[in-house]
Amino acid sequence: MNYGDGDYGALINPGQESYNPPEIPQEDIPASKLRFYTDQLYTAHLFPAGAWAANEYALFVTALRAAGQGFVQPMSVLHTNLVQPGQIPYGSAWQVFKVGVGFAPGGDPNDNLTFLRHVALIFRKGAGDYERAIGPAVFEPGGFGVAGVAATSLPVTDIREVANGIPAISAMWDFGEAPIILTAGEAFGFSFRAIDYALTGLPARNAEQIVYLRLIGRAIRRVEQ
Secondary structure (H helix, E strand, O other): OOHHHOOOHHHOOOOOOOOOOOOOOOOOOOHHHEEEEEEEEEEEEEEOOEOOOOOEEEEOOOOOOOOEOOEOOOOOOOOOOOOOOOOOOOOOEEEEEEEEEEEOOOOOHHHHHHHHHHEEEEEEEOOOOEEEEEEEOOOOOOOOOOOOHHHOOOOHHHHHHHHOOOOOHHHOEEOOOOOEEEEOOOOEEEEEEEOOOOHHHOOOEOOOEEEEEEEEEEEEEEOOO
């Protein structure tokens, strides 16, 4: 099959001239048994008020209805849609082409601003033998926005920064020609990493803070019906 000429054109991100497809099963599967769809995967980390406890905070290590990632109570669909820790949902392959960082409404705007200025997003595959620094959490002008900041006492320039782009999927950071490819059964993970400062140099949080990571991608899924 020619992936570049449109056999699997639904998987090609708009603007891409070529595409390196996710790995699909090697057995001869009829096209009627494969489905291509766009989906999202999201997770969250809860940070308590006070000083930072560590430099690194793992994401996608806690599945739905389990406690973890700072949450004492089991995580609900408000916090994640991950079914199995550290593995892609459904199917056999997933192409991640958009990513965004956002905050739960009602959090302290100064805490959000500190996070965006001093935290980077890190991606890992396998047993940690591959690591890719995605970039700063602010993803200017990406992210998926945070509501209510205009009602704070922050200076206008800080309000614009903490807003982290317009609250829309179209504004999220796009990997373009270098998407993240996840194959069948492959372990993966992301983490928030505090950078450039000793923990004692990072301002303590004024209040509890929930930070989200959202991935948008396209998948190949095998169906039996």
